[in-house]
Amino acid sequence: MGHEQRNVLLPGDVRMPLLGFGTWQVTGKAGYDAVLAALDAGYRHIDTATMYGNEAEVGRAVRDSGLRREDVFITTKLPPRRVGRERETIEASLRALDMAYVDLWLIHWPPSAPANSIPAWRQLLAARDEGLARAVGVSNYRTAQIDELIQATGETPAVNQIRWGPFLYDRRRHAEHRDRGVVLEGYSPFNTTDLADPVLTRIAAAHGVSPAQVVLRWHIDHGIVVIPKSVTPQRIRANADIWGFSLTAEEMRDIDALAR
Template sequence: MTTTAGQPSVELAGKVSMPLVGFGTWQLTGRSGYEAVRTALEAGYRLLDTATMYGNEAEVGRAVRDSGVPREDIFITTKLPPDRAGRERETLDASLAALGTDYVDLWLIHWPPSRGAGVATWRAFLAARADGRLRAAGVSNYSTAQLDELIRETGETPAVNQIRWSPALYDGRLVAEHRDRDVVLEGYSAFKNTNLSDPVLTRIAEAHGVTPAQVVLRWHVDHGFVVIPKSGTPERIRSNLDIFGFSLDEGELAEIDGLAG
C-alpha cells in the first residue's frame, strides 16, 4: 500500500497507482449523476468507476472536465459489457468519446463472455493497452479459474478483479488466491450485503467515533482492498471518504472478518 494525494493507493503493474477508495456511479445518470460526480470530486475522490452498461460515461466525463481537477490526477475506470465481445475497439472508442478523454486508467471486462473466460477479448484489451488507450487492464466478476485461464493462455495477468465484496462475503482463501496471482481485489456493493446494525460494527464504530458504514469502508482499506461506495446524497458522499482519521487494529479486523457466514 502506498499513498497518493494524501490517500492510500495500490500500485498496479506498469507502476499505475490506483486509489483504494473510489466513487461508484452505477444508477447515477442524467443531471443528478453529473452533480453526484462533481460532489465526489470536490470531496476529494480521485477514482471514478463507470461502465458502458451504466449509460453515464458522458455525465462522468463532463463532471471531470467541469471540476477543474487535472485529468492526470483522476483515475477513471470503465467496463466492456460481455455482449460486446468481438467489438472491443469500437466499444472503447465510444467510451473514450463519451468520457472526453484519450485514455482510461483501467478497462475491465464487466462479466466473463458466454464462452470461457474471454481469451480473445482479453487479447484485445492487451492490444488497447499497448496502443496507450488504457493504462491498466482487468476484469470483473471473474472466478479464480477464469483468471487462471487468461493468465495461462496469454501470459498476462489482469491487474484487477472487481467483485461483489463486503465483510459478510469475506473469504480468506479467495483473498490469498488473488494475492498469489498479484491481482488486486476491488469490491463493489460494500453495504448491500452488510448489516450495519450488527453489534460488532456498532461497537467498533462507537469506539472510533465513526459510523458503521465508515468502519466497513475502513475494513476494506486496512485489508488493501479497493472499494467504490456509491451514493447520490452529498452528505453520504463526503462521509464515505472521511475514513482516513482512524484505522482498525488486527483484532478489530479479525472480528469483522468473522461476520462472514
C-alpha cells in the first residue's frame, strides 16, 4: 500500500504524507515496536517530540526498518520550556534520532510568554535555513498567533498541528489555514470522536470498513494530515488501510455536521 500514499506539498518542495503515525505516550521497547510495525504497515510519516522521550526509539526503528532515510517523513517538536535554547534542542533531537535532519520541526505549544513566540519562530527558521529541518511550523496555535509570526517575519508556518476530528470540525478554522497556505494537521482523531456515532457506523457499513477508518479517510479527503496512534499491530495496519475507498460529497457533509 506504500505506493498509494497521498502527500501534501510544503514550501521548499517538501512532500508530507497525509497519513502519519503518532507516538505520544509510546515509549521504550513498546515505542520501538510500534514504530517498526507502522513502517512495516506502510506508514512513511512518523510524528515524535522532545517531550515524548522516544526520539531514540523512533530513530532506531527507522534504521532497522531497512527503509531509506529520505523515504520516511520525520516530525519532532520544541517544548515551550526550551524556548531560548532552540539550537541546543534540535541538535539533541538529531543526536537522539541519529539523523542529519528532520523533515518538520514544530513549536509544540505557544510559549507562555507571548513575547517569546516570534524569537522562537526566528530560531526555527534559522534551523531550516541551515538544513537541520526541511520545513518548520507550529502546533496548538490559534490563527491570530500564526498571523503574528507571519507579520513579524514574512514567513508562514508550513504546518499547524492541532486537536481535530469530526466532532471538532470547524469550517472557518479550516478555511483560515487554507487561506494562509498553512497545512492543517490533526491529532487525537479518535479521542475526540465517538466512534459509535450512528452517522459513522452507517457510513462505515456502506463501505465495509470500520468507523475509525472512516474518520481517517474524512481527514484525508479534506486534505488534512492525520496522525492516529496505536500500539496494537492489527489496529496499526487497519489504520493504514484507508486507500481502498473514498467518501462521497454527501458522506463528507454528514460527517462535517457532527461538529459539536
